[in-house]
Amino acid sequence: xxxxxxxxxxxxxxxxxxxxxxxxxxxxxxxxxxxxxxxxxxxxxxxxxxxxxxxxxxxxxxxxxxxxxxxxxxxxxxxxxxxxxxxxxxxxxxxxxxxxxxxxxxxxxxxxxxxxxxx
Numbered sequence: 001x002x003x004x005x006x007x008x009x010x011x012x013x014x015x016x017x018x019x020x021x022x023x024x025x026x027x028x029x030x031x032x033x034x035x036x037x038x039x040x041x042x043x044x045x046x047x048x049x050x051x052x053x054x055x056x057x058x059x060x061x062x063x064x065x066x067x068x069x070x071x072x073x074x075x076x077x078x079x080x081x082x083x084x085x086x087x088x089x090x091x092x093x094x095x096x097x098x099x100x101x102x103x104x105x106x107x108x109x110x111x112x113x114x115x116x117x118x119x
Contacts, residue, residue: 002030002055005078007071008062009033009046016086017062020110027114032056056080060110061089068094076101084110 004024008017017033021041024031032054033046040046056078061068068091075083076097082104085091095105113119 002057003032004029004058004060005032005034005054005056005080006060006062007034007075008067009035009041009044010037011039011041011046015062016111020060020062020086023111023114027119029119050074052077054078058082058084060084061086063089065089065091065094072097076103079103082106084108084113086110
């Protein structure tokens with residue numbers, strides 16, 4: 001089953017990445033969560049080690065553009081269909097690179113997309 005990768009996952013319930021994991025799970029989406037610290041959100045373990053073999057359809061970003069630098073090549077190597085740039089994560093050079101690699105970038109909000117049935 002293809003999954004959504006949440007980059008910037010946290011156990012802090014007031015953070016948008018945490019809210020996104022919970023919303024994705026409530027909509028029955030399979031989730032891989034990647035963050036700096038291990039923990040659990042709903043039934044999802046936060047991974048702290050990158051796995052190049054994850055089967056990912058969508059990547060949703062919750063890290064600032066500077067922090068995103070370390071993930072650019074790793075994300076492209078996963079060959080997702082799309083990458084969602086949530087507010088504050090926009091990165092013009094990475095968006096261009098995704099397009100060159102036939103990966104659809106979306107500047108959107110995962111939470112809004114889920115709430116209106118447009119995910």
